[in-house]
Amino acid sequence: MLEKLYVQREKDFTYPICFENSFEALPEEISAVGLEGRQFCLVTDSNVSPLYAEEVAAALRKISGHVSVFTLPAGEENKNLSAVADIYRHLIENGMDRKGILAALGGGVTGDITGFAAATYLRGIDFIQIPTTLLAQVDSSVGGKTGVDMDNYKNMVGAFHQPLLVYMNLSTLRTLPEEEFACGMGEVLKTGLICDGDFFRRTAADKEKICTELQPLAQMVRRCCEIKAGVVMRDPKETGERARLNLGHTIGHAVEKLKNFSLKHGQCVGLGLIGAARISYERGLLTAEEMNEIRAGIVRYGLPDTVSGLAPEDVLAATKKDKKMDNGRVRFILMRGIGDSVIDHSVTDEELLCGIREILAESSGTDREARAKCGTAGIGA
Numbered sequence: 185m186l187e188k189l190y191v192q193r194e195k196d197f198t199y200p201i202c203f204e205n206s207f208e209a210l211p212e213e214i215s216a217v218g219l220e221g222r223q224f225c226l227v228t229d230s231n232v233s234p235l236y237a238e239e240v241a242a243a244l245r246k247i248s249g250h251v252s253v254f255t256l257p258a259g260e261e262n263k264n265l266s267a268v269a270d271i272y273r274h275l276i277e278n279g280m281d282r283k284g285i286l287a288a289l290g291g292g293v294t295g296d297i298t299g300f301a302a303a304t305y306l307r308g309i310d311f312i313q314i315p316t317t318l319l320a321q322v323d324s325s326v327g328g329k330t331g332v333d334m335d336n337y338k339n340m341v342g343a344f345h346q347p348l349l350v351y352m353n354l355s356t357l358r359t360l361p362e363e364e365f366a367c368g369m370g371e372v373l374k375t376g377l378i379c380d381g382d383f384f385r386r387t388a389a390d391k392e393k394i395c396t397e398l399q400p401l402a403q404m405v406r407r408c409c410e411i412k413a414g415v416v417m418r419d420p421k422e423t424g425e426r427a428r429l430n431l432g433h434t435i436g437h438a439v440e441k442l443k444n445f446s447l448k449h450g451q452c453v454g455l456g457l458i459g460a461a462r463i464s465y466e467r468g469l470l471t472a473e474e475m476n477e478i479r480a481g482i483v484r485y486g487l488p489d490t491v492s493g494l495a496p497e498d499v500l501a502a503t504k505k506d507k508k509m510d511n512g513r514v515r516f517i518l519m520r521g522i523g524d525s526v527i528d529h530s531v532t533d534e535e536l537l538c539g540i541r542e543i544l545a546e547s548s549g550t551d552r553e554a555r556a557k558c559g560t561a562g563i564g565a
């Protein structure tokens with residue numbers, strides 16, 4: 185459908201990301217990366233299984249005589265070590281050896297769990313990603329981060345493990361609930377804000393086309409993968425630049441945890457972006473117009489711009505427990521205009537509180553006061 189992207193995996197090894205509108209080319213793409221005839225375990229979740237598992241398993245059976253399907257219960261609340269153990273058990277029962285391949289069919293939750301199982305089963309076996317949510321297609325299936333949550337702490341246990349192939353059937357997005365699509369847009373807008381302002385603006389403006397036509401949607405997905413793959417290739421283990429991909433995630437993860445995952449990841453990222461925009465504005469890195477433009481883009485795609493029922497101090501405390509800390513300091517990503525970002529270690533608690541208040545529904549009454557404390561008047565003030 186669209187030209188493939190090749191991502192550097194090791195020094196002299198790349199893997200393809202395919203952008204298709206059906207599963208038809210899956211067998212040939214798997215053969216092209218040399219996996220024909222291997223034993224496959226297709227891991228999916230309880231929502232995706234009835235929609236696509238049979239079709240994908242049939243495609244795998246064209247190139248392999250050993251294909252099993254394992255279905256996980258859907259939902260972030262199941263992204264834990266017990267799901268990984270269930271996969272191990274299934275693999276052991278099915279005699280999966282070191283040559284076996286896991287195939288993750290589903291959203292970011294399925295991809296992260298399956299990738300982690302692949303990274304650790306028999307000290308590591310190969311896997312492929314077949315992402316079916318927008319969020320997984322634009323973000324989580326690319327880059328090799330795998331893992332699970334631990335006692336409400338996001339992605340606390342994990343491993344870097346790159347797939348051998350990412351195969352996207354973009355028509356699977358047609359069955360995705362609207363709210364889940366919006367969540368993916370949270371990561372899309374984040375990607376534009378990090379390093380491509382034109383892309384952010386185009387995406388914010390072209391909502392109708394993106395939501396109704398496959399080609400503009402595919403182009404948007406491809407651009408996100410291109411940007412993410414570029415960043416990951418330059419910094420695979422997040423020792424530097426890759427941290428920029430966490431824009432919006434410090435406050436976002438804190439809200440996600442405190443709301444007990446009743447808000448979705450992409451929604452929290454949208455909130456985190458608004459909080460980060462506010463802090464960037466206070467630093468003089470963003471204009472009020474730019475901050476408004478960011479909020480408008482987020483709202484346009486149906487993502488919330490406020491959250492209720494949280495105390496600012498609790499959100500602040502939760503940001504400190506995020507693993508994106510560096511020697512006890514919060515590593516925060518600031519925006520420098522629309523389409524540029526910078527890693528910062530000097531954001532103070534006061535600045536964080538100011539960004540947090542920007543998204544708390546209850547602070548709106550006392551907003552003016554809070555903003556005055558920050559020294560400047562922000563949007564809507």
Ligand SMILES: NC(=O)c1ccc[n+]([C@@H]2O[C@H](COP(=O)([O-])OP(=O)(O)OC[C@H]3O[C@@H](n4cnc5c(N)ncnc54)[C@H](O)[C@@H]3O)[C@@H](O)[C@H]2O)c1
Binds near residue numbers: 317323328359367449
């Ligand atoms: N590894 C990474 O680099 C990375 C990056 C970003 C996010 N993540 C992780 O990704 C997860 C979020 O991913 P997600 O938003 O895809 O969540 P998800 O996997 O829970 O999928 C969202 C919902 O959509 C359903 N679904 C999936 N595909 C569907 C389809 N085509 N039609 C109908 N329903 C479908 C799922 O069953 C689920 O209910 C979080 O755990 C987050 O931490 C990881």
Ligand SMILES: [Zn+2]
Binds near residue numbers: 323
């Ligand atoms: Zn994210």
